Amino acid sequence: MLRGNYRILSRVARRHASSNTLSSKYELTCGLEIHTQLNTKNKLFSMSSNKSFESLAHPNINASYFDVALPGTQPVLNYEAVLFAAKLAVSLHGTVNINSQFDRKHYFYGDQPQGYQITQHYHPFSKGGYIMLSKEFDGIDQDLSKINITQLQIEQDTARSSYLHQSLIEGREEALIDFNRSNVPLIELVTEPDFHDVKQVKAFIKKYQNLVRQLHISTGDLETGSIRVDVNVSVNEHPRVELKNLPNTSSILNAIKYEYKRQVEVLEGGSLGGSKAVETRGWDGEKTTLLRSKESAVDYRYMADPELPPVTLSPDVLVNVKKSLTQSADDCIRELMAEPYNLTLKDAKILTIQNDFNDLYNNEEVRQYYLETFNIYMLLLKDDNKKKPKIIVSWILHELLGNLKKLEIPLKKLNENMLPPELFAELLVLIHKQIISNSSAKMLLFHILEEFKANDCVKVENLDFKALIKKYDLEVQTDVSKTELEQNCRDIITELNNPKMIDDIKSGKKKNSLKYLVGLGMRKYQGKIKVQELENMFKQILELE
Ligand SMILES: Nc1ncnc2c1ncn2[C@@H]1O[C@H](COP(=O)(O)OP(=O)(O)OP(=O)(O)O)[C@@H](O)[C@H]1O
Numbered sequence: 001m002l003r004g005n006y007r008i009l010s011r012v013a014r015r016h017a018s019s020n021t022l023s024s025k026y027e028l029t030c031g032l033e034i035h036t037q038l039n040t041k042n043k044l045f046s047m048s049s050n051k052s053f054e055s056l057a058h059p060n061i062n063a064s065y066f067d068v069a070l071p072g073t074q075p076v077l078n079y080e081a082v083l084f085a086a087k088l089a090v091s092l093h094g095t096v097n098i099n100s101q102f103d104r105k106h107y108f109y110g111d112q113p114q115g116y117q118i119t120q121h122y123h124p125f126s127k128g129g130y131i132m133l134s135k136e137f138d139g140i141d142q143d144l145s146k147i148n149i150t151q152l153q154i155e156q157d158t159a160r161s162s163y164l165h166q167s168l169i170e171g172r173e174e175a176l177i178d179f180n181r182s183n184v185p186l187i188e189l190v191t192e193p194d195f196h197d198v199k200q201v202k203a204f205i206k207k208y209q210n211l212v213r214q215l216h217i218s219t220g221d222l223e224t225g226s227i228r229v230d231v232n233v234s235v236n237e238h239p240r241v242e243l244k245n246l247p248n249t250s251s252i253l254n255a256i257k258y259e260y261k262r263q264v265e266v267l268e269g270g271s272l273g274g275s276k277a278v279e280t281r282g283w284d285g286e287k288t289t290l291l292r293s294k295e296s297a298v299d300y301r302y303m304a305d306p307e308l309p310p311v312t313l314s315p316d317v318l319v320n321v322k323k324s325l326t327q328s329a330d331d332c333i334r335e336l337m338a339e340p341y342n343l344t345l346k347d348a349k350i351l352t353i354q355n356d357f358n359d360l361y362n363n364e365e366v367r368q369y370y371l372e373t374f375n376i377y378m379l380l381l382k383d384d385n386k387k388k389p390k391i392i393v394s395w396i397l398h399e400l401l402g403n404l405k406k407l408e409i410p411l412k413k414l415n416e417n418m419l420p421p422e423l424f425a426e427l428l429v430l431i432h433k434q435i436i437s438n439s440s441a442k443m444l445l446f447h448i449l450e451e452f453k454a455n456d457c458v459k460v461e462n463l464d465f466k467a468l469i470k471k472y473d474l475e476v477q478t479d480v481s482k483t484e485l486e487q488n489c490r491d492i493i494t495e496l497n498n499p500k501m502i503d504d505i506k507s508g509k510k511k512n513s514l515k516y517l518v519g520l521g522m523r524k525y526q527g528k529i530k531v532q533e534l535e536n537m538f539k540q541i542l543e544l545e
């Protein structure tokens with residue numbers, strides 16, 4: 001009887017596992033170890049330039065004697081890396097250790113020329129801290145979940161090895177080592193095993209990436225190896241398995257899902273292979289594969305590095321770091337969604353989180369431009385109850401940025417040399433007051449940007465929208481005669497020759513088609529008429545009110 005029940009349960013579990021949903025009988029637990037390359041000017045313990053990304057094109061050009069571990073060279077700590085670590089630790093609500101220390105972690109590998117890595121084992125840089133994930137901002141299933149951070153430690157990166165499988169020497173694999181990455185500063189962040197769902201892992205990585213970018217301490221890219229995530233996975237009583245070499249978010253998530261399935265099978269004595277053991281596994285794109293078992297685990301023989309004194313921070317450093325930090329991304333999104341901005345979650349996120357990567361602008365510059373434009377627009381229209389601040393975000397995100405991309409104009413140049421927020425706000429006020437129509441304003445904006453670009457973005461003095469509107473004859477006509485307007489609108493309906501559409505508008509079935517008629521009217525008047533006037537006339541003709 002019992003056996004029968006167990007079989008049914010295990011079949012259910014297997015079906016759940018293979019469809020990638022987690023079964024309630026088997027709980028997934030994950031903890032992360034994230035290595036982040038800091039973008040300091042110099043390396044961690046030498047004065048070499050910290051440009052590990054140059055590796056592929058120019059190997060070994062940023063490698064000093066220390067980075068290749070010539071005997072007799074000694075480490076000197078780069079305090080910029082300490083400052084970056086302090087920014088991160090404080091942002092994550094961690095407790096910074098006023099006296100942290102460096103230790104040697106010994107192991108033998110070609111990309112580790114010293115024979116040990118300098119890291120922080122006994123006295124890490126900071127302990128504790130957390131990242132909060134929420135359903136609203138991060139798309140997880142629970143309302144809120146808190147992922148606790150165990151510690152942050154500063155350490156050196158290793159050199160980069162690449163393997164030539166078609167070796168010059170018959171029958172042997174050849175390894176190339178590039179020391180540009182050797183001794184690049186890293187922070188290792190270790191989390192508590194607080195993840196029970198892949199969505200939490202995905203959200204955490206995204207939030208962490210955004211944080212390091214916001215703090216300007218790392219480029220935060222997984223693809224280039226700036227951030228490397230190792231995932232420890234266990235299911236129920238299965239010992240933790242560490243997954244390494246996961247190059248991007250989808251590998252991370254797929255490897256966890258596969259590993260969940262594999263451990264469930266192991267617990268059930270199934271066929272996916274492996275034993276119930278502590279292991280380090282890799283990811284081949286389809287499955288996790290054994291890299292090291294516990295038996296081959298190295299004894300690192302940690303010891304305090306005698307060449308490096310303790311890092312002693314004065315309390316002022318932390319006070320000043322705290323002062324220098326800007327608002328958290330969540331608080332920023334919250335603020336943009338509240339009065340007076342009232343942005344949608346989507347727009348607030350675009351202004352807060354770096355997603356759209358290009359050389360022309362970043363989300364911080366766009367947010368600053370938005371906030372300044374907003375303030376000036378509101379000031380210029382302070383006595384107008386009908387001002388519509390929504391037009392600001394849509395004009396900036398859609399019209400302005402779209403054009404900057406099309407014409408390849410950096411926002412910074414635009415701001416400094418032609419269209420600072422105060423002038424852009426003026427244009428928006430002219431649109432709001434219907435002195436220029438939306439469509440004419442779009443044309444005008446594109447035109448001035450095109451000219452700006454053609455002149456190599458050199459400074460434009462005294463840009464005056466009112467004068468330009470006059471010059472190009474774009475002013476909305478205020479003296480349109482009613483009879484002429486009525487005739488024109490009737491002509492449009494006749495020329496359209498679509499009685500079904502007209503009936504649908506009249507019956508209320510397709511109210512939006514009225515906008516289409518208004519659009520045709522706008523075209524007829526070359527954008528020089530108030531939308532409202534056209535709309536009212538069509539309504540009158542079609543007896544809509
Ligand atoms: N039962 C568990 N299931 C899943 N993950 C776990 C479990 N217990 C601990 N972990 C995670 O394992 C990780 C341990 O990392 P830590 O750096 O402390 O040690 P390590 O992996 O042994 O060292 P190394 O840095 O040499 O890889 C943490 O992310 C922690 O959350």
Ligand SMILES: [Mg+2]
Pocket residue numbers: 033188190
């Ligand atoms: Mg670790």
Ligand SMILES: [Mg+2]
Pocket residue numbers: 033230242
């Ligand atoms: Mg580990």
